[in-house]
Amino acid sequence: MVLSSKLEMLQPPATIAMTQKARELKQQGNDVISLSIGEPDFDTPDFIKEAAKQAIDQNFSHYSPIAGYPELKEAIIRKFKRDNQIDYKPSQIVVSTGAKQSLYNTFQCILNEGDEVLIPIPYWVTYADIVTLSDGVPVLVQTTLEEDFKASAEKLEKQITSKTKALIFSSPCNPSGSVYSSEELHEIAKLAQKHNLIIISDEIYEHIVYGEKAVSIASFPEAYDRTVTVNGLSKAYAMTGWRIGYIGAPEWIAKATETLQSQVTSGANSIAQRAAITALDADLSKTHYMVEAFEKRKNLMMRKAAEISVFRVNEPKGAFYLFPDVSATFGKTYRGKTIQNADDLAMFLLDEVFVSTVSGSAFGMDNCLRISFAASEEQLEEAMNRIREALV
Ligand SMILES: Cc1ncc(COP(=O)(O)O)c(C=O)c1O
Incomplete structure (x- = not known):
């Protein structure tokens, strides 16, 4: 028995796959910072x-x-x-x-x-x-x-x-x-x-x-x-x-x-x-506190990204993602692992420093990485420090 041929070309979105893998690593006791997530980290307003x-x-x-x-x-x-x-x-x-x-x-x-x-x-x-x-x-x-x-x-x-x-x-x-x-x-x-x-x-x-x-x-x-x-x-x-x-x-x-x-x-x-x-x-003023928090985080992410020499970044004007061009890492070896593309880099960052991101290939652009800033400033700061240290 076979499934519909339409199903053959369907994959679960990479965003969900990365989030799932991060969850598994967390369950095994690792200190994972999940920045692959595509949703606000706030609870619904009361x-x-x-x-x-x-x-x-x-x-x-x-x-x-x-x-x-x-x-x-x-x-x-x-x-x-x-x-x-x-x-x-x-x-x-x-x-x-x-x-x-x-x-x-x-x-x-x-x-x-x-x-x-x-x-x-x-x-x-x-x-x-x-x-x-x-x-x-x-x-x-x-x-x-x-x-x-x-x-x-x-x-x-x-x-x-x-x-x-x-x-x-x-x-x-x-x-x-x-x-x-x-x-x-x-x-x-x-x-x-x-x-x-x-x-x-x-x-x-x-x-x-x-x-x-x-x-x-x-x-x-x-x-x-x-x-x-x-x-x-x-x-x-x-x-x-x-x-x-x-x-x-x-x-x-x-x-x-x-x-x-x-x-x-x-x-x-x-x-x-x-x-x-x-x-x-x-x-709209009732929910604006979330936008203010995202803006502070965006500014933090821009500051931290500037410390990572292999990132080329455009400042986001909206949403809650940083989308750096990471092609400067391709062909380089970090901690014994050679990075060929953004998929490799996303996996390397998760395996080595427990930071989950999503490869740009999921969005049709395989020289970039999507880093969500729907997380606390402390988590973001720590995650960006770990990424910087992993990529020297
Ligand atoms: C650009 C974009 N459109 C649509 C959606 C889907 O939103 P909803 O939760 O309403 O299905 C998302 C969710 O990640 C999104 O990023």
């Missing part, structure tokens, strides 16, 4: 937890509407207007079990066999796999550290063919921390209009920024009718386990994802949805 407790007492225990409770859709509409200057109607909003499901639904609904999707490198691990699972073809667009890991409209256009159907990117970007400027996004919006492309804009890190606000591409008239804006509660509200994501999209796409979802998961978790209403309606 005012959101209270809302969930109330929802339990109020018996929100039944199946929820497929696309989300009307009150949550209204809160999402207010959020899009307040933070992104985008106007959506309830029929354009679909709530799902995490932004990951929102992305999966979207690609399942828009792609036919052979349709191409432009994905700038580095990209979040899951994009390429979801596109392939949806019978599409990921078309990877190379960027460089000098370009701040961003793909310009001009660069994207070079890889457009008659089969190109869509474009996906995250801003702020996981893993690079890059944030596209308003001008850059406007050029991409015009490009998408010119070539009739659908844009999938993953904005899950929008509130975790260290300077300029992240702009939503759907706020440009050229993009509005062709953009699926993906967001969720995981990062900004430290609610990764609650599993609430959502899209704002053209009605025909929203409707299709609702139909798909009705046959796959039904509506998202009822208690988490009620808590999400409270979270989204809260003033």
Whole structure:
């Protein structure tokens, strides 16, 4: 008996694999510092937890509407207007079990066999796999550290063919921390209009920024009718386990994802949805302490990275990852081990100094390493000291 051939090309994300290996080493009694993690190290704020407790007492225990409770859709509409200057109607909003499901639904609904999707490198691990699972073809667009890991409209256009159907990117970007400027996004919006492309804009890190606000591409008239804006509660509200994501999209796409979802998961978790209403309606100042902590850590990481001569680093403008180019270590031998690529380096750092990171190869860029700073300043300082000492 054999499994579906689709499964053959699926691997668990490297981020999860590294986190698992780090956990095992920790269980064996090693002092592991886990910086492979892709989630805030904060607990969900109390005012959101209270809302969930109330929802339990109020018996929100039944199946929820497929696309989300009307009150949550209204809160999402207010959020899009307040933070992104985008106007959506309830029929354009679909709530799902995490932004990951929102992305999966979207690609399942828009792609036919052979349709191409432009994905700038580095990209979040899951994009390429979801596109392939949806019978599409990921078309990877190379960027460089000098370009701040961003793909310009001009660069994207070079890889457009008659089969190109869509474009996906995250801003702020996981893993690079890059944030596209308003001008850059406007050029991409015009490009998408010119070539009739659908844009999938993953904005899950929008509130975790260290300077300029992240702009939503759907706020440009050229993009509005062709953009699926993906967001969720995981990062900004430290609610990764609650599993609430959502899209704002053209009605025909929203409707299709609702139909798909009705046959796959039904509506998202009822208690988490009620808590999400409270979270989204809260003033952003209530959760800003997390952004302030991330910014302090980012500054610490930049200082510590400067002490590691084999790192070349761009300052992250958002998200909570440092993404150094580590190619200066390739071909060198440390503690008797020769490093050929970023996979080797990530494994070396875990085995030798018990610091877990993720190889850039997981994000399509194998000369880089992703180091999460969703950890305490003490842990970060210690981890960066260990890395520096291991790489002399
Ligand atoms: C860029 C990006 N998009 C989407 C997600 C998925 O978020 P969720 O927890 O809502 O599924 C993640 C999570 O790591 C992410 O980094």
